[in-house]
Amino acid sequence: RDAQESRGLGDVYKRQDITHVHLVPWAVLAARYAGARAVFLTEHGLSLYKGKAGILFDRLISRFCNRTIVVAHAIMETRREQWKIPCHKMVFIPNSVDFARFDIPESREEIRARLEIPTGSFFILSVGSLTPVKGQTFLVQAAAQVVSSYPKATFAIAGGGTLFRDLNEQAAACGLGERFRLLGYRTDIERLLKAADIFVLPSLREGTSIAILEAMSAGVPVVATAVGGNPELVIDGTTGLLVPPRNPKELANAILRLIRDESLRKRFAEAAMQRVRSEYSQDVNLEKLKGLYTDALRGTI
Numbered sequence: 001r002d003a004q005e006s007r008g009l010g011d012v013y014k015r016q017d018i019t020h021v022h023l024v025p026w027a028v029l030a031a032r033y034a035g036a037r038a039v040f041l042t043e044h045g046l047s048l049y050k051g052k053a054g055i056l057f058d059r060l061i062s063r064f065c066n067r068t069i070v071v072a073h074a075i076m077e078t079r080r081e082q083w084k085i086p087c088h089k090m091v092f093i094p095n096s097v098d099f100a101r102f103d104i105p106e107s108r109e110e111i112r113a114r115l116e117i118p119t120g121s122f123f124i125l126s127v128g129s130l131t132p133v134k135g136q137t138f139l140v141q142a143a144a145q146v147v148s149s150y151p152k153a154t155f156a157i158a159g160g161g162t163l164f165r166d167l168n169e170q171a172a173a174c175g176l177g178e179r180f181r182l183l184g185y186r187t188d189i190e191r192l193l194k195a196a197d198i199f200v201l202p203s204l205r206e207g208t209s210i211a212i213l214e215a216m217s218a219g220v221p222v223v224a225t226a227v228g229g230n231p232e233l234v235i236d237g238t239t240g241l242l243v244p245p246r247n248p249k250e251l252a253n254a255i256l257r258l259i260r261d262e263s264l265r266k267r268f269a270e271a272a273m274q275r276v277r278s279e280y281s282q283d284v285n286l287e288k289l290k291g292l293y294t295d296a297l298r299g300t301i
Contacts, residue, residue: 018293025061032064038296042069044095045207046078046228055083066296067091071208072229091292094232095208096285097217097276104194111195121154122259125196125220127189127211128203130161130182135202135225140167141248142202144174146255153179153259158192160185193218197265198258204245206230213280216240216272221265223254233280239272 019031020040031039041061050058062068062085070076071094079085104111117123124143128134136157143155155176157167164182171180186192189211193199199215199222206228213233215222222240224230234240241257243250258265278284295301 018296025058028061028064038066038293039064040067040069040292040296041065042071042093043075043079043207044071046075046205059083059085062089065089066301067292069093069292071095072206072232074229074232075207091288093285093288093292094280095210095213096280096282097210097213098282099217099277101190102193102214102218104190106191106194108194111191115156115192115195117154117195118152121152122150122197123195124153124155124198124200124255125192125215126155126157126200126202127192127214128157128159128201130157130159130163130167132163133204134159134161135204135245136163136167137170138246138248138251139200139202140170140174140176140180142251142255143171143176143180145248145252146259147176147179149252149256150259151179153255154181155179156181156183156192158183158186158189189214190218193220196220198223198255200251200255201225201230202245202251203227203230209233213276216276219269219273221258221268222272223251223258225251233276234272235275238268239275240268 016036018038018040019036020042021027021031022042023044025041028039028041068085068090070090070092073092076090076092079090080087112123126136126139130136146153168182193215199220201209201212201224203225204227208229212222212224212230216233216239222234224234224240224242225245226242227245231242234242236242241254243254
C-alpha cells in the first residue's frame with residue numbers, strides 16, 4: 001500500500017470501537033497500533049501446516065486480542081495443546097447457516113432434469129475446492145466401488161480448483177464415465193443439495209465445514225471423514241456416518257449403506273436438520289457475538 005492508503009486504513013481503525021478480523025492476524029497488530037478499543041480474531045482452520053515461527057507469531061497475536069474466536073472445538077484444542085494459547089483467551093462460536101436459503105421454489109425433479117441426472121439414479125453430491133486437502137481422489141476411488149455394486153449411482157463434485165483435470169482423468173481411468181461429474185464452481189449449492197440423495201465430504205482436514213452444515217440444513221444425509229471439526233457436526237450413527245480419511249473402501253461402504261437403507265437416510269436427515277437449527281443458526285451465533293462486543297465495550301474482557 002502507498003502512504004496515502006496506509007493513512008486511510010489507520011483512520012478506519014481509529015473510527016471504530018471494535019475491530020473484528022478474520023484470517024488475517026497481522027491486522028490485529030494494525031488495529032492495536034491505530035488505537036482500536038477492542039480487537040477480535042476469528043480462526044476458521046486448524047492451520048496444521050504452520051511451523052514454529054508461525055505458531056509463535058499467532059501466540060503473540062493472541063496477546064493483542066480481547067478474544068480469539070474459534071469455529072470448532074478441534075481448533076481450540078490445537079491452539080491450547082500445541083500452541084499454548086490459554087483457554088480464557090479463546091471463545092467457541094461455530095459457523096452458522098441462513099436457513100432461508102434452502103427454501104427453493106423449484107421442484108427436486110426440475111433441478112435433476114436440468115442437471116441431466118438419469119431417471120431413477122441415486123445422486124451423491126460433494127462440495128469443495130478441488131485441492132489435495134479435500135480428499136476427492138479417494139472419493140473417485142470410492143465411487144468406482146459404489147458403481148460396481150450399484151450401477152445407478154451418479155456422483156458429482158461442485159467446486160473449482162487445481163485438480164480439475166487430474167480428477168477427470170482419474171474418473172475416466174476408473175471407467176466411471178457419466179457416473180462421475182465435475183460441475184465446476186457453482187453459486188447454486190442450495191439447488192444442488194435439493195437434488196441430492198447423499199452428501200459426501202472426504203476431506204483430510206477441516207475446521208467447521210460450511211458444506212456439511214448446508215447439507216444438514218437441506219435435509220441431505222451426510223457421510224464425512226472423521227477429521228478436524230467434522231465429528232462435532234456429524235454424530236456418527238445419529239446425524240450421519242463418519243469414516244476414516246484416505247480410506248475409499250470404508251467411504252464406499254458408508255455410501256452403499258445409505259443407498260440401501262431409506263429409513264436410515266430419513267432418520268439421519270431429520271436428526272441433522274434439528275441439530276443444525278438448534279445449535280448452528282445465525283440468530284444463536286449473533287447473540288453470542290453481541291455478548292462479546294458488549295463485554296468488550298464495558299471493559300470486562
